[in-house]
Amino acid sequence: MISEERAEKALRFLVDTDERAAVAKGEVERAEFAFKRTREAIFSHADGTVAERQAIAAQHPKTLEAHEAYVEALKASQFLANKRDTERIVLDVFRTLCANKRQGTV
Numbered sequence: 001m002i003s004e005e006r007a008e009k010a011l012r013f014l015v016d017t018d019e020r021a022a023v024a025k026g027e028v029e030r031a032e033f034a035f036k037r038t039r040e041a042i043f044s045h046a047d048g049t050v051a052e053r054q055a056i057a058a059q060h061p062k063t064l065e066a067h068e069a070y071v072e073a074l075k076a077s078q079f080l081a082n083k084r085d086t087e088r089i090v091l092d093v094f095r096t097l098c099a100n101k102r103q104g105t106v
Contacts, residue, residue: 010087024077
């Protein structure tokens with residue numbers, strides 16, 4: 001059973017993390033853009049064939065660092081999104097239990 005207190009906690013979490021979730025999503029977009037921009041800048045300054053320049057850009061420490069920042073932003077955003085999904089499920093189950101109780105099926 002999900003208590004009323006647990007449902008309130010879930011709702012409070014959702015309310016309290018609306019802005020944080022949006023900021024986290026924005027950080028993912030920003031980190032992805034920075035990663036791509038870094039890779040492209042290194043590619044454009046490298047010498048060699050296209051394949052060689054792509055390899056240089058992909059393996060460059062700055063590209064790897066930018067990619068790691070992107071992955072970390074993605075992980076943080078996804079963790080928060082997953083937690084928010086869990087809290088939505090808690091609320092859905094609570095509503096279902098309340099509806100069943102009203103109908104006398106519990």
